Amino acid sequence: MLLLSKATYGKVSSLRCTYAPETPTPPSEEYHHYMSYPTPPPLPKPPIVITPPEPTPPPTRSPTPPPKLKKRARATETTEPAKPPKKKRVTPPAREPSATPSTSRAGASSSSHTSKQRASSSRSSSRRDSVKEDEHYVPPPKRARSSLPFGSYSDPISRSCWTDQDAYLEQASSEDVVRKLIHTYKPYFMFDGVLATTIDKENIPYVVLEYPNSGAEEKFLLLEPKDPQHYNPVWELMQSLELIIKYYIPTDKQELFGTFSHLHLPLIPSSSRTKPSPNPDYLKELRHAEKDRKGEDFQRAFSKIRQLFRDIKYGSLENGFSDARYSLPSPPLSSPNASPLTTPPDSPRQPTAPLPSSPMRFEKSPLSQTRNPMRDVPRNWKGVPDEILKVILSENYQRCVGPAIMWLKDYTPHSSQTYGELETPFISDIAHVCGINDKTKFMDLGSGVGNVVLQLSLQTGCQTFGVEIGEKPAKLAEKCRDEFAKRCRMWCVDAPTVELENSDFRDSARTRELLQQADVVLVNNFKFSAELNASLAHMFLDMREGATVITLQALLPESFRISYHTMSNPLAIFEQEEREYAKASVSWSHLGGKYFINRINRKPLQDFVERYGLGFKDEARRSRYNPEKAKKRISR
Numbered sequence: 001m002l003l004l005s006k007a008t009y010g011k012v013s014s015l016r017c018t019y020a021p022e023t024p025t026p027p028s029e030e031y032h033h034y035m036s037y038p039t040p041p042p043l044p045k046p047p048i049v050i051t052p053p054e055p056t057p058p059p060t061r062s063p064t065p066p067p068k069l070k071k072r073a074r075a076t077e078t079t080e081p082a083k084p085p086k087k088k089r090v091t092p093p094a095r096e097p098s099a100t101p102s103t104s105r106a107g108a109s110s111s112s113h114t115s116k117q118r119a120s121s122s123r124s125s126s127r128r129d130s131v132k133e134d135e136h137y138v139p140p141p142k143r144a145r146s147s148l149p150f151g152s153y154s155d156p157i158s159r160s161c162w163t164d165q166d167a168y169l170e171q172a173s174s175e176d177v178v179r180k181l182i183h184t185y186k187p188y189f190m191f192d193g194v195l196a197t198t199i200d201k202e203n204i205p206y207v208v209l210e211y212p213n214s215g216a217e218e219k220f221l222l223l224e225p226k227d228p229q230h231y232n233p234v235w236e237l238m239q240s241l242e243l244i245i246k247y248y249i250p251t252d253k254q255e256l257f258g259t260f261s262h263l264h265l266p267l268i269p270s271s272s273r274t275k276p277s278p279n280p281d282y283l284k285e286l287r288h289a290e291k292d293r294k295g296e297d298f299q300r301a302f303s304k305i306r307q308l309f310r311d312i313k314y315g316s317l318e319n320g321f322s323d324a325r326y327s328l329p330s331p332p333l334s335s336p337n338a339s340p341l342t343t344p345p346d347s348p349r350q351p352t353a354p355l356p357s358s359p360m361r362f363e364k365s366p367l368s369q370t371r372n373p374m375r376d377v378p379r380n381w382k383g384v385p386d387e388i389l390k391v392i393l394s395e396n397y398q399r400c401v402g403p404a405i406m407w408l409k410d411y412t413p414h415s416s417q418t419y420g421e422l423e424t425p426f427i428s429d430i431a432h433v434c435g436i437n438d439k440t441k442f443m444d445l446g447s448g449v450g451n452v453v454l455q456l457s458l459q460t461g462c463q464t465f466g467v468e469i470g471e472k473p474a475k476l477a478e479k480c481r482d483e484f485a486k487r488c489r490m491w492c493v494d495a496p497t498v499e500l501e502n503s504d505f506r507d508s509a510r511t512r513e514l515l516q517q518a519d520v521v522l523v524n525n526f527k528f529s530a531e532l533n534a535s536l537a538h539m540f541l542d543m544r545e546g547a548t549v550i551t552l553q554a555l556l557p558e559s560f561r562i563s564y565h566t567m568s569n570p571l572a573i574f575e576q577e578e579r580e581y582a583k584a585s586v587s588w589s590h591l592g593g594k595y596f597i598n599r600i601n602r603k604p605l606q607d608f609v610e611r612y613g614l615g616f617k618d619e620a621r622r623s624r625y626n627p628e629k630a631k632k633r634i635s636r
Contacts, residue, residue: 153432156383159461160438163494164375167216171486172399174233175206175219180403181230188224188234189295199223205295207302209237210309212248212374216490222295231398238290240395241305243387248374248492249312256308258283280304313372375492384493389459390424393451396487400480401449407472408449417470418527421448426585427455433579433597434520434548436460443467443514443521445505445536450477450498452522454484457496465518467501467511474502506535516542526552526588537570540600549574549598556598562608572605574598 178185179201187196189205205222220237245257258281282304289297401408411417436442438461444452447466457464468474481498488495505511515521521543525533533555540549549555556576566572577597584590 157460159383161384161493162378167213167489169486172483173218175221177399178221184226185223189222189293191295210306211490213490213492214372231402248377378492392487396484400483401476416528416532421587423585426581427452431460436462440519441517443518445523448473450480453498457498465499465514467505469504520548522550524552541570547600552595554596573600573602575601
């Protein structure tokens with residue numbers, strides 16, 4: 001039985017349905033009357049017939065209509081040729097504007113854009129094209145621009161770099177560097193099959209390398225550093241030997257040294273020889289001895305190579321033979337020039353044969369010529385090769401700055417005197433980008449140990465000046481300059497004079513005097529304060545038109561424009577160009593970064609002043625910053 005009840009809760013009414021159990025009622029008389037006749041029999045059930053399902057016909061595929069081409073695609077086929085897929089956007093390098101009008105960028109937009117966006121892009125690009133086609137169109141004056149990072153340069157900067165001076169000078173040697181830090185080194189070679197565990201300071205094995213110039217030789221101790229990142233004399237010895245053979249030995253005499261393919265710099269591979277050479281392969285023996293760490297074989301092979309160098313330098317090979325009287329024989333055991341082998345003090349084994357572990361006292365051959373043929377090689381160079389440049393700078397740095405590297409860490413962190421260096425490839429790229437040559441006057445404000453001014457003087461032959469406020473870096477810079485001149489002479493290369501000063505460039509009269517003549521000025525202002533950068537801006541006002549200032553922090557914001565607000569800014573005379581340097585170009589970071597080339601161009605500022613007058617700023621303020629009204633008032 002279904003019961004309906006109405007429940008009201010506030011303003012909401014609802015019907016609730018319930019089922020109540022039915023109570024039995026007694027049957028009535030009429031019920032008995034109708035129930036008195038017999039009940040009819042049940043109707044028979046219809047038979048169940050199972051019919052199999054009819055087979056369904058296979059589905060028929062209606063021909064699919066061809067895909068509808070988008071309006072965008074049909075318009076492209078009829079009006080323009082097919083466009084290539086859109087690539088990743090790359091900032092193009094700075095270049096001169098083309099004479100032909102630029103094409104519309106509407107055809108290169110993505111198909112996912114709406115028609116309204118495409119129409120808007122097409123209209124904007126067409127307006128730009130119509131403006132550029134106007135012959136009287138002048139682009140807005142933009143003082144800051146960027147370009148792609150520059151790459152490496154294969155050709156050296158052209159300059160005359162040969163010298164006629166001998167190298168009979170006392171210079172800092174590799175031995176001096178190692179002996180100052182002898183506690184950080186360990187034996188490298190085995191002697192008589194035993195590798196020493198300690199260093200006998202009195203009997204350290206070594207060899208002597210002959211440099212190209214007359215009287216130039218250097219002593220190398222056969223040790224290796226405990227820290228692989230420290231100075232390695234054996235590695236530098238092999239590198240210098242390879243470069244001397246590659247650049248200074250005549251081609252017809254290179255086979256006297258052996259197979260060049262066994263060195264780090266392959267020159268003439270053994271496969272290029274038509275027939276085997278009758279000369280012994282000293283370079284192969286030297287390389288195998290260095291690899292197997294056999295000290296006796298290494299010294300013996302190196303002494304033979306040194307003798308060949310002396311024969312070429314002093315003329316015995318020029319006469320068609322090598323005089324046996326001036327060769328380098330193994331010294332006898334009782335010879336005063338022979339030194340015992342370095343072996344562990346407790347080792348039971350003793351050397352059984354003498355080895356040339358010490359340099360011999362050479363004498364000039366009576367048939368020697370007055371001219372060293374290796375000294376004439378740089379006469380044919382167009383400039384200093386990059387490999388020679390790097391090895392000279394590296395040798396000079398390791399001998400002067402390396403032992404005193406802790407001096408350079410004595411500064412206040414995150415201050416304007418924070419020390420940092422630019423690496424050799426970065427300085428070389430700056431020289432190519434700025435067009436530095438032998439007629440350029442270069443200045444480095446904050447020169448440190450002088451690595452920038454020394455490299456540019458050697459690479460380009462320019463006149464260089466460096467000023468450094470730190471006392472310790474300035475002392476190391478003077479030491480590097482003196483050693484640098486000797487090191488260049490050992491390689492038969494001429495280096496111009498470098499001028500250095502230890503003072504604050506803001507108070508230096510010499511700096512202000514040379515700024516008026518300078519062509520290129522480098523300022524590493526990566527950690528300079530705002531006050532120091534403002535002082536530099538006023539100093540640059542004295543520089544000549546067309547001079548270049550290189551900085552590592554931007555002097556101008558990218559959106560800088562000449563206006564009545566900025567016309568009195570001392571930096572308004574600059575045009576700033578942003579560039580990128582590669583990884584490992586600076587000492588404080590292994591990542592790449594940006595630097596800025598600022599060229600002095602006063603013409604835009606002069607044009608602005610001529611157009612609006614000197615009183616433009618005051619009149620513009622009175623006219624509510626309306627340039628046209630200010631111009632009319634000034635004209636009155």
